[in-house]
Amino acid sequence: MKLRNVILLALLFFGSANSLFAQLNVISDFNYDSLLNVNSNYGLVPFKSDLIREKIMYATDNNFTKKIVYDTAAVYLSLDARNALLRVAEMLKSLNVGLVIYDAYRPYRYTVKFWEIIHDDRYVADPKKGSRHNRGCAVDVGLFDLKTGQFLDMPTAYDDFSEKASVSSKDRTKLQAKNVELLQKAMTCNGFQLFATEWWHFDYEGWEKYPIYDISFQDLNK
Ligand SMILES: [Zn+2]
Numbered sequence: 258m259k260l261r262n263v264i265l266l267a268l269l270f271f272g273s274a275n276s277l278f279a280q281l282n283v284i285s286d287f288n289y290d291s292l293l294n295v296n297s298n299y300g301l302v303p304f305k306s307d308l309i310r311e312k313i314m315y316a317t318d319n320n321f322t323k324k325i326v327y328d329t330a331a332v333y334l335s336l337d338a339r340n341a342l343l344r345v346a347e348m349l350k351s352l353n354v355g356l357v358i359y360d361a362y363r364p365y366r367y368t369v370k371f372w373e374i375i376h377d378d379r380y381v382a383d384p385k386k387g388s389r390h391n392r393g394c395a396v397d398v399g400l401f402d403l404k405t406g407q408f409l410d411m412p413t414a415y416d417d418f419s420e421k422a423s424v425s426s427k428d429r430t431k432l433q434a435k436n437v438e439l440l441q442k443a444m445t446c447n448g449f450q451l452f453a454t455e456w457w458h459f460d461y462e463g464w465e466k467y468p469i470y471d472i473s474f475q476d477l478n479k
Pocket residue numbers: 360390395396397457458459
């Protein structure tokens with residue numbers, strides 16, 4: 258990267274008002290466009306495909322907060338993670354299986370909010386570090402039958418904060434074990450990494466290279 262770009266990036270990263278946002282160099286509306294000018298690999302892109310079903314629980318009140326959290330349901334990811342997830346969807350298509358997307362990019366403001374509710378970094382990210390969802394590099398996924406539309410049986414419901422949801426749990430039926438293994442294989446051979454406490458959560462490799470964003474879904478949809 259040219260020195261001019263390094264200096265510009267450094268300047269961009271000091272544009273936040275609140276101290277936590279500043280410590281983490283959170284990218285907001287204020288400096289998003291400038292970031293893209295520096296490196297077009299950054300930024301968030303929508304994920305659309307006939308091979309997915311969106312079930313964004315945080316855009317409904319059917320989630321652990323019992324409140325509507327997101328102002329709109331939208332699936333955005335960083336470019337590389339989006340392309341990798343498209344490869345996963347294409348791979349599963351041959352088995353007549355599609356991807357259920359429960360969550361993808363999550364604006365940083367919601368990581369702060371979730372931490373206020375659940376102070377446990379096994380399940381929600383500490384705002385001091387930020388979440389990989391904030392970087393557009395994490396996705397929460399399940400599987401569905403492309404012919405019938407029915408969700409495949411998985412070890413627990415989404416956001417079940419119990420031991421049973423962990424990737425190492427043996428507390429599952431043969432069918433649940435088979436389904437979760439299919440999901441894990443398809444994801445990991447396309448660059449996604451498992452997350453110990455949640456069968457549905459996957460991080461895209463190299464996530465640490467991407468900035469933390471706090472761009473609202475409404476602004477991204479513009
Ligand atoms: Zn997640």
